[in-house]
Amino acid sequence: MPLDWSSIRTGEADSLHGTMIELCGWMIPLDPTADKADYFVLAADAPCCGGCLPRDPLSCVEVFATVPCASQERAVTLRGRLQRLIDDPAGWRYQLVEASPLDCQPDPAPRSASRRAFLASGAALGLAACAPGRFAGYTEKSDAAQAPDPLASDPRNQDAPTPENASNWRTADTLTMDMHSHAGRVTVSRNPAIGANRPFVPLAAPMRAGGMNVVCLAIVTDTTVTHVTADRKRIEAWRTPEDGELYALSQAEFVRVHALIQREQMQVVTNTASLAANGKAGPCAIIAAEGADFLEGRLERVDEAYSLHQLRHLQLTHYRVNELGDIQTEPPIHGGLTDFGADVVRRCNSLGIVVDVAHGTYDLVRRAADITTKPLILSHTALATHPSARSRLITPDHARIVAGTGGVIGVWPSSGTFHDVQGMANGMKRVADLVGVEHVGLGTDMLGFINPPVFRSYEQLPALGDVLMTAGFSKEEVGMILGGNYRRVFEASVG
Ligand SMILES: [Zn+2]
Ligand SMILES: [Zn+2]
Numbered sequence: 001m002p003l004d005w006s007s008i009r010t011g012e013a014d015s016l017h018g019t020m021i022e023l024c025g026w027m028i029p030l031d032p033t034a035d036k037a038d039y040f041v042l043a044a045d046a047p048c049c050g051g052c053l054p055r056d057p058l059s060c061v062e063v064f065a066t067v068p069c070a071s072q073e074r075a076v077t078l079r080g081r082l083q084r085l086i087d088d089p090a091g092w093r094y095q096l097v098e099a100s101p102l103d104c105q106p107d108p109a110p111r112s113a114s115r116r117a118f119l120a121s122g123a124a125l126g127l128a129a130c131a132p133g134r135f136a137g138y139t140e141k142s143d144a145a146q147a148p149d150p151l152a153s154d155p156r157n158q159d160a161p162t163p164e165n166a167s168n169w170r171t172a173d174t175l176t177m178d179m180h181s182h183a184g185r186v187t188v189s190r191n192p193a194i195g196a197n198r199p200f201v202p203l204a205a206p207m208r209a210g211g212m213n214v215v216c217l218a219i220v221t222d223t224t225v226t227h228v229t230a231d232r233k234r235i236e237a238w239r240t241p242e243d244g245e246l247y248a249l250s251q252a253e254f255v256r257v258h259a260l261i262q263r264e265q266m267q268v269v270t271n272t273a274s275l276a277a278n279g280k281a282g283p284c285a286i287i288a289a290e291g292a293d294f295l296e297g298r299l300e301r302v303d304e305a306y307s308l309h310q311l312r313h314l315q316l317t318h319y320r321v322n323e324l325g326d327i328q329t330e331p332p333i334h335g336g337l338t339d340f341g342a343d344v345v346r347r348c349n350s351l352g353i354v355v356d357v358a359h360g361t362y363d364l365v366r367r368a369a370d371i372t373t374k375p376l377i378l379s380h381t382a383l384a385t386h387p388s389a390r391s392r393l394i395t396p397d398h399a400r401i402v403a404g405t406g407g408v409i410g411v412w413p414s415s416g417t418f419h420d421v422q423g424m425a426n427g428m429k430r431v432a433d434l435v436g437v438e439h440v441g442l443g444t445d446m447l448g449f450i451n452p453p454v455f456r457s458y459e460q461l462p463a464l465g466d467v468l469m470t471a472g473f474s475k476e477e478v479g480m481i482l483g484g485n486y487r488r489v490f491e492a493s494v495g
Contacts, residue, residue, distance in 0.1 A: 002021070002022045003023045003082070005044040005059070008044070008058055008094060009044075011093075013084070013094060014084050017082060021080070021082045021096075022102065023078055024075050024078075025060075025075060026045065026075055027063075027071055027072050027076055028042075028054075035070060036070050036071070037065075038064065038069070039065070041061070041062060042061045044059040046199065047199070057093040061082075062085075062096070063099050064095065064097045064099060065080075066098055067100060076102075078099045079102055080097055080098050080099030080100065082096060083097055167211060167466075168475075169466065169469050169478040170211065170465065170475075170479070171475055171479060174484075175275075175280055175479075176212050176214070176461060176479075177486045177487060177490075178444050179356075179377060179379040179410040179442060179443040180218055180356075180445050180448075181215040181218065181445065182448045183215060183444075184200050185200050185201045185447055186256060186260050187219065187253065187448075188249070188252060190223055190224070190228075195252075200260050200263060202264070203264045203266070203283070204265060204266055204282075206459050208282075209458065210457065210459040211462060212458040213280055214269060214283075214284040214286060215285055215286070215446075217260070217261070217286070217287060217288060218313070218315065218448075219253035219254060220291060220318065221249050221250040221289060221292075222241075222246060222249075222318050224245065224246070225240070228450055232450055232451075234450075235319045236329065237321075244296070246296060247294045247295075247296055249294065253289075254309040258310075266283045268285055270286075270494065271312075271352070271495060275487065286312050286313050286490070287309060287311050288313035288314070288356070289305070289313070289315060290315045290318050290358075291317060291318030291319070291320070291359075292315070292316050292317070292344060293320055293323075295323065295344065296323070299347055302314070302353070303347070311353060312353055313353065313356060314344070314356060315358050315379065316341055316355070316356070316360055316364070317360050319359070321334070323338060324337065324338055324341030325337040325360060326361040327360060328360070328387075328391065329359070329390045329391075336361060336363030336364040336366065336367045337364045337367040337371075342367065342371050345371050345372050346371060348493075349372060349493075352494040354494065355377065355493070356377040356378065357378050357402065358410075359392065369401045369402070372405060374493045375406035375407035375408070375492055376405045378394070378399075378402045378407065378408075378409045380410050380445045381393055381409065381410065382411055382418070382431075383395075383399060383427065383434065393417065400434070400435055402435075403435035407489060408440065408441040408485045408486055408489055411441070411443065412443045412444065412445050413453040413454045419454065421460060428440050429473070432473075432481075438480060438485055438488075440481045441486045442482055442486075464482070465482060468481060
């Protein structure tokens, strides 16, 4: 019978002692250097690094497999006999014995890791420690610790049409671009024990599969001082950062985004010429930052990020009311954009960095629009007639200001706003009806949501194009929404 991790966590699985069950989780080999193992841990959550065991015995199961099985980059389902353990010396609560994987290849040659050896090694549960850097995908070229792409295994995505068989909206000129993404799991973990050692997930493969050409890969530079509220409805800043803290975070994140791009063998696009040369050839990335908190009020750091880290897309604010201005999700303090924020907009204009006003208040956007000499981007939002307090959605007037600069409003796939991709396409239609199709774009915020959004994989891109056609857009208009409009702003901004 299939078993859910909630039964393990609550102890309800005690009643299944001796029963054959099926359980899906992440294999953590106890010897991270081994390719295959018949003794390992199955964990509810993806490991933060190769040798790191979950500390909670209710979030993992000790597994004895009948055949050695190769370490997997994705969650595996095992069938085996569940054993409830009492006072286990290693601290385990459950074992899965006579286990065999339902979806990984057995290997005929057994290997020798044993429970006794494991106990003798002192690495038993509760003693295991995370070894920073040891298995991080960007410090060592190891694939063994890569967590799965949660979307690749989602059955809803497996029937997604491929670009070849379903992109009847795609033309020779189509260049698809995502204005806002954290795909590949580019950001560091909010959990300090994991931090920058968080495993990447595949990015180029789903981009290729869905025909997504270019993504703005956004680092986030307020992560260490924000948290998800207890009701899991929103994110807020909960403390004041130390001097230099968010700058240091940005440096780690810039390293990480470039490591991800290198690992995925993607190209960085920095200007009109490189976009034209590489955009369609292979998955490309534009280096972006969500929140300019890392500037810490120092304008010269815009130049530094531009030249050292190839930053070409800067979102002024995020979940902190920072030195640049007010945010939608907190009460205003500055009355919109600050003078420093205005200086940053000017600096971005002159250097060649796209200015993104997502998360900013209406007043912030209004002043940014007055100052900027280039079109503005509002990369991820949706229209609402009367957004509630702290809402990330925008009013028609707010949208008109962005469109008035010649800019683009990215519609994001929040499941709190849209039920499905069809609803998202309708949301794009509403923006187009209000301000014109040349001001509508796609901002997936991939891997940036608290709750799973309705567009969760680039493999859904062909389907999104199809429903946009159904919503009444022409091929050319679909191409504009899914990339052409952002391309126009990018080229106008970066030169
Ligand atoms: Zn955001
Ligand atoms: Zn985001």
